[in-house]
Amino acid sequence: MHGLINxxxxxxxxxxxxxxxxxxxxRAADLDTDRFEAMLRYxxxxxxxVLDAAAGTLGKPRDDxxxxxxTYLVSxxxxxxxxxxxxxxxxxxxxxxxxxxxxxxxxxxAVDDLNLPALDLRDHGAHRFxxxxxxxxxxxxxxxxxxxRAMADDYGALxxxxxxxxxxxVEEIGIALVEPDFARGRSFDLGARAR
Amino acid sequence: xxxxxxxxGAVLDVLCPMHVILSGSGHVxxxxxTLQKLCPGRRLTGMAVFDLFEIRRPRDxxxxxxxxxxxxxxxxxxxxxxxxxAFKGVVAPWGDGAVINLSFGIAILDAxxxxxxxxxxxxxxxxxxxxxxxxxxxxxxMEAGRKLNQRLEGARIAAEEQAFTDTLTGLKNRRALDHVLxxxxxxxxxxxxxxxxxxxxxxxxxxxxxxxxDHVLQRVAAILVEETREKxxxxxxxxxxxVLVLQGPADPGRVARIACRIIARLEQPIPYDGRVCRISxxxxxxxxxxxxxxxxxxxMADADLALYTSKRQGRARHTIFVPP
Numbered sequence: 054m055h056g057l058i059n060x061x062x063x064x065x066x067x068x069x070x071x072x073x074x075x076x077x078x079x080r081a082a083d084l085d086t087d088r089f090e091a092m093l094r095y096x097x098x099x100x101x102x103v104l105d106a107a108a109g110t111l112g113k114p115r116d117d118x119x120x121x122x123x124t125y126l127v128s129x130x131x132x133x134x135x136x137x138x139x140x141x142x143x144x145x146x147x148x149x150x151x152x153x154x155x156x157x158x159x160x161x162x163a164v165d166d167l168n169l170p171a172l173d174l175r176d177h178g179a180h181r182f183x184x185x186x187x188x189x190x191x192x193x194x195x196x197x198x199x200x201x202r203a204m205a206d207d208y209g210a211l212x213x214x215x216x217x218x219x220x221x222x223v224e225e226i227g228i229a230l231v232e233p234d235f236a237r238g239r240s241f242d243l244g245a246r247a248r
Numbered sequence: 249x250x251x252x253x254x255x256x257g258a259v260l261d262v263l264c265p266m267h268v269i270l271s272g273s274g275h276v277x278x279x280x281x282t283l284q285k286l287c288p289g290r291r292l293t294g295m296a297v298f299d300l301f302e303i304r305r306p307r308d309x310x311x312x313x314x315x316x317x318x319x320x321x322x323x324x325x326x327x328x329x330x331x332x333x334a335f336k337g338v339v340a341p342w343g344d345g346a347v348i349n350l351s352f353g354i355a356i357l358d359a360x361x362x363x364x365x366x367x368x369x370x371x372x373x374x375x376x377x378x379x380x381x382x383x384x385x386x387x388x389x390m391e392a393g394r395k396l397n398q399r400l401e402g403a404r405i406a407a408e409e410q411a412f413t414d415t416l417t418g419l420k421n422r423r424a425l426d427h428v429l430x431x432x433x434x435x436x437x438x439x440x441x442x443x444x445x446x447x448x449x450x451x452x453x454x455x456x457x458x459x460x461x462d463h464v465l466q467r468v469a470a471i472l473v474e475e476t477r478e479k480x481x482x483x484x485x486x487x488x489x490x491v492l493v494l495q496g497p498a499d500p501g502r503v504a505r506i507a508c509r510i511i512a513r514l515e516q517p518i519p520y521d522g523r524v525c526r527i528s529x530x531x532x533x534x535x536x537x538x539x540x541x542x543x544x545x546x547x548m549a550d551a552d553l554a555l556y557t558s559k560r561q562g563r564a565r566h567t568i569f570v571p572p
Binding site: 057066076090091092093133137138141144159162163217242244245 | 356358361362364365366367368377378380381382384385386387388389391392395399520571
């Protein structure tokens, strides 16, 4: 698994719950290192162990932890660079949704060995969409729910999201856009730069 | 004509929002919305094209005829108004006038910031927003790589500080020597300290260069290792300074023989790159048997004194320190 993914889990725990909780997680997962390097690769097993350990130390179901990670990635000040990269996907939320099909390609443009799950967005009309993921990381759909919820907020759109379950490596998310311009949203200035 | 202008303008507004339509007299008749946005508070329509832009290349382009003749080739131009935004441009003749289409080229990063441009300011097919995405993505990835490098560099320095080996010669370093002396002192075992300082080494460095100097130091290291036993310690403690710790009962006669042999071998010419390097060595010695309770720090100081005696007496010799 790419170090960026493991590092994201680590930063989520550190930034949200503090370094002590992260140390607990490291012990529970029996890791060799107490920090992940974003630009290295790790065994898939390590990622699974860290996620399970984090769920244990935080006292939450694993799916909830994954969704919180997704929200964190878009809304925390430390990950502003990522929010900006996602906002390049579209001018409005619907535009952004359609850009998800090319998200893995966009990710590869930035980091050429980062393989995100293949995403397939379908537009069912009447503001209803479904997003199918093909992922080797069980529960990645919950991360996407967190990301989508936070991005909807960012664009000022009101949506309902639900995880329709998994069939093997395939997970599906239902998306209903209740109100595209519900709130003002956060600004996105093309020329600004994240720190 | 006006109807034709309106039609062309409507098409170009969608396809290239940074275009200018010029009349035969070189006056602006219509511009795309983005270009107008770059010049707030100024009405572009009606302006003379050469008042609006400075054409940087080709340099001799001064008239409308020049412009029309430059059709199809790349122009470099910039706004005369501050912040003097730079463009690439291309001209196509139209009627007796012309159309110029502009793009930011590599100045895009500044332009987007200076003019608060948004995705809506670019044509739907324009790659600019993708390029901005790439610039940010690249910066983020570089930043992650830079942080990793910094941490690796920190780890390398820490590892080096903890290292016991002199990287040039492979001998022990000062740190390792201190460690050996502490251990030997605590164990109370007899030992001899030899402090060796090379003679004429500076001359080798100065006349034949540092690579020759390094080669000599490596040769000296090999000699010292050959002349000592496995259980002894050979350390390089300075540029051309070495310390030997010989374990075991220190009989002055035996230690003196070792010192003589080392000096004799150091004096054998060392070939380097077609030249010959000649050095020698001065040695100061202290023996644990000379003290009631041998202290490595004291013995080092005494070996130093003995070394300076050797130097003073003409170098290329050894001196054994005798406590008063």
